Amino acid sequence: MTGTSQDADAVEHRRLIVAGSGIAGLTAAIYAARSNNEPLVFEGDEPGGQLTLTTEVDNYPGFPEGISGPELVTNMKEQAKRFGAEIRHGILVDVDDSDRPFRVELKNGDVYTADALIAASGASARTLGVPGEDELMGYGLSTCATCDGAFFRDEEMLVVGGGDAAMEEASFLTKFASTVHIVHRREEFRAEDYWIDRTMEKVENGEIEIMRNTEMTELHGTPEQGVDHVTLVRHPEGHPTEKLSDPASADEVEEFDFDVGAVFYAIGHTPNTEYLKGTGVEMDDEGYIRTKGGSGGGQTATDVDGLFGAGDVVDYHYQQAITAGGMGSKAAIDADDYLEEIERVAATAEPAAAESDD
Ligand SMILES: Cc1cc2nc3c(=O)[nH]c(=O)nc-3n(C[C@H](O)[C@H](O)[C@H](O)COP(=O)(O)OP(=O)(O)OC[C@H]3O[C@@H](n4cnc5c(N)ncnc54)[C@H](O)[C@@H]3O)c2cc1C
Known part of the structure; x- marks a missing residue:
């Protein structure tokens, strides 16, 4: 899909952009890359996400002896790259959902456009800022x-x-x-x-x-x-x-x-959703993204078509690596369904438009 007036200043158009390189974002990237959606992941200001803050992860399935947080994240990045995902430095500061493709602006001023977006930007634990x-x-x-x-x-x-x-x-x-x-x-x-x-x-x-x-x-x-x-x-x-x-x-x-x-x-978390403030994405009072949830497909869909939410930025309750990863995989599958659907609609619209031109 090509862009409209929105992408006049864009440096690049992508099929799928993922905001966040924590467990949710990287799992989404693995799934999306394997579905040929060529995801571009922006790392945010905490590459690898919260797990990089911990020395030992003992409850992530598949590692009987445990694994360090940074190692688990590095493995996931390598796995995502193996299937063609691209991971770049960049912090999203604004998303314009008024037209398609989405217009995504980064902190350094770069602008991208994207057909679909996965918000996997996590939640930051509040700290006291005391010495030590x-x-x-x-x-x-x-x-x-x-x-x-x-x-x-x-x-x-x-x-x-x-x-x-x-x-x-x-x-x-x-x-x-x-x-x-x-x-x-x-x-x-x-x-x-x-x-x-x-x-x-x-x-x-x-x-x-x-x-x-x-x-x-x-x-x-x-x-x-x-x-x-x-x-x-x-x-x-x-x-x-x-x-x-x-x-x-x-x-x-x-x-x-x-x-x-x-x-x-245990003084709370702040969801990283500032960049979505101008969009139609519904959030709760604290700024956590509300997704459709329930059963069946589309559980990670937000109120904005083509924009999906996954991980701690949605889930204020479980906030675990395995649950974030699970939601990341769902978001990638939901995004794939969405991208296929807009392509199908575009393909059926094109012959009709060509006929009316005759
Ligand atoms: C100290 C500690 C220890 C933990 N230990 C465990 C454990 O042993 N087992 C377990 O299951 N869970 C553990 N957790 C919880 C686990 O880390 C989280 O549940 C999980 O990391 C959530 O993943 P996520 O991808 O949703 O978000 P995060 O890990 O928070 O990642 C969010 C990502 O989004 C990026 N981002 C933020 N804003 C933007 C933006 N504007 N633009 C682009 N990117 C952005 C960040 O840079 C980051 O890369 C621990 C958490 C902490 C803090």
């Missing part, structure tokens, strides 16, 4: 309890957060931890009653301890030895780090060190 975080991410600090909890058996574990995710992750971690400590910056939890009740049962059993009105301000340790301890601050009225910068209440902030073997952030 960058060095220890993947070495005792994690944003995924389901993924990494089992690596820290019998250790003291700290969960940062006060919503449903924090309660759920803390409950899950009790399977492994000697004790799980929840650090929450306010007195009240944001979590639903269900999760608060489950957490309180575990508090009564001595499996979880809660530190309210407390925040973590620093992580201490080394990549070789992992997390050794953290610095915490507490104020009786909550939000202690804010009080620290207020001379009237700074004296009341108590600062102390706390020994832990692992720290888990």
Whole structure:
């Protein structure tokens, strides 16, 4: 299919563009390349996606001894390239869906056009930005309890957060931890009653301890030895780090060190969907893409014909490599069906147009 006025400034037209080189995007690329859809994958600002942040992936099927996140991603890239997928640096900043082909603009100003798009741009775990975080991410600090909890058996574990995710992750971690400590910056939890009740049962059993009105301000340790301890601050009225910068209440902030073997952030994720803001893609309040779902074909379709969603950018609940990969394969199959259909329609329209010209 060739473009219209939309592609006047385009450097290149592609049949299929995939936004994101995480597990969802790369799986989509493998499937799309094998269907001769010549996918072009843009890597975004985190080539390989979230799995590159973890040293060991033990639950991805097919690797009985586990595999490192970066190695798994590299293998997938090689597999996608073997079938003809192209992977390039580039961050999507805008998609114009007002006409076909889509007009896709990158951060560096380059413009591409595409007949179909797969949004596999993931969700970024929120972090605190405290000292020690960058060095220890993947070495005792994690944003995924389901993924990494089992690596820290019998250790003291700290969960940062006060919503449903924090309660759920803390409950899950009790399977492994000697004790799980929840650090929450306010007195009240944001979590639903269900999760608060489950957490309180575990508090009564001595499996979880809660530190309210407390925040973590620093992580201490080394990549070789992992997390050794953290610095915490507490104020009786909550939000202690804010009080620290207020001379009237700074004296009341108590600062102390706390020994832990692992720290888990459970303060939410931000879906990477900024570049889709001007399109007709429906999103929820947090910016996660809504897809058709259900059963049968077209489960990854969005409200915009030809634009499909896959992986953590759609799925705020499971957020696992295997589930992201599964959705990536579905998106590639849905995109293939769509591309075949527009070709079929174009082929039937051409003879009709030729007849009317006679
Ligand atoms: C520390 C950690 C450990 C984990 N361990 C495990 C584990 O052991 N097992 C497991 O199953 N899961 C694990 N997970 C979860 C797993 O990594 C995710 O569920 C999975 O990576 C989601 O894949 P995705 O492709 O949907 O998104 P992501 O991995 O988030 O990839 C998103 C991709 O989109 C790109 N992107 C973003 N914005 C744009 C844009 N505007 N334009 C172009 N590209 C863009 C990014 O650069 C990235 O390449 C872990 C997660 C973390 C954070």
